[in-house]
Amino acid sequence: MSAERKFPFACNCSRRSFLATGVGLAAASTLFPHIRSGAAAVPEGQSVFNYDGSTDPFPIPWLDKNGSHNQPAGLGNEPSSIYHFKGKIARCSDFIGMGTDNKGNRLAFGNPTTDNAFMQGEYFTGRAARKGTFTHL
Amino acid sequence: MVPVPEGGLTFEDDGKTAILQLKDLEIIDQPAWPAFKAEATPARMDIKIVWRATNEKISYGDPQKQFKVDGFKATAQLEAAVEVPSLGFSWKSDPIGTSKAKFAIIGDEVNGRYYTP
Numbered sequence: 001m002s003a004e005r006k007f008p009f010a011c012n013c014s015r016r017s018f019l020a021t022g023v024g025l026a027a028a029s030t031l032f033p034h035i036r037s038g039a040a041a042v043p044e045g046q047s048v049f050n051y052d053g054s055t056d057p058f059p060i061p062w063l064d065k066n067g068s069h070n071q072p073a074g075l076g077n078e079p080s081s082i083y084h085f086k087g088k089i090a091r092c093s094d095f096i097g098m099g100t101d102n103k104g105n106r107l108a109f110g111n112p113t114t115d116n117a118f119m120q121g122e123y124f125t126g127r128a129a130r131k132g133t134f135t136h137l
Numbered sequence: 138m139v140p141v142p143e144g145g146l147t148f149e150d151d152g153k154t155a156i157l158q159l160k161d162l163e164i165i166d167q168p169a170w171p172a173f174k175a176e177a178t179p180a181r182m183d184i185k186i187v188w189r190a191t192n193e194k195i196s197y198g199d200p201q202k203q204f205k206v207d208g209f210k211a212t213a214q215l216e217a218a219v220e221v222p223s224l225g226f227s228w229k230s231d232p233i234g235t236s237k238a239k240f241a242i243i244g245d246e247v248n249g250r251y252y253t254p
Contacts, residue, residue: 082138090211090243095236096236096238097230097236102225116157137139137182
């Protein structure tokens with residue numbers, strides 16, 4: 001690094017005057033408590049922005065069918081709904097079954113798009129590896 | 138996709154059988170989905186799904202999509218109960234042994250940053 005390089009935030013003040021300025025800001029913050037923390041300055045009803053990104057699992061990038069990030073179950077298709085994932089998975093679809101409603105009517109359930117899955121393991125999001133279990137119902 | 142609470146997913150037979158059991162899930166009844174702004178009614182559901190691996194191994198992946206799956210073809214059975222209070226409707230499936238899925242797999246997957254060709 002060049003000794004001549006100038007830092008954009010450098011000021012023409014001695015260390016002593018810099019500390020004095022700091023003390024002044026601290027004193028001001030006791031007079032104006034609303035500026036003491038970032039959280040207090042966030043408008044009501046809004047959350048603090050997470051600069052590391054969401055901690056929600058990352059969706060499969062090329063899937064966005066109706067926003068569901070889903071694709072049909074089947075051999076050759078990716079079972080996980082989470083990208084940057086490693087772990088246990090299971091998937092199933094096209095159920096055949098019967099049931100009864102509260103009026104005694106016999107109603108079948110299941111069709112080719114009735115699919116279920118789970119994902120349990122490690123996923124990477126928000127700049128960190130995390131562990132969790134999720135299901136697609 | 139929803140998080141599974143602690144104990145909601147269990148394994149038996151050295152991981153070859155998986156049981157997903159969730160109770161009192163808050164869901165929506167949305168008969169017209171995926172129609173845009175399809176009407177949705179609050180509902181609740183209990184569900185249990187059992188996957189059992191067969192002896193038929195599977196292994197596939199896609200280098201372009203960066204994923205790899207190793208596991209087994211499986212059987213899957215399901216039982217569930219659903220209630221839509223505002224409609225006065227409820228429904229309960231027959232016992233789990235009476236259902237079956239035409240497609241099921243169970244195994245391990247890696248994708249994205251964890252994928253190696």
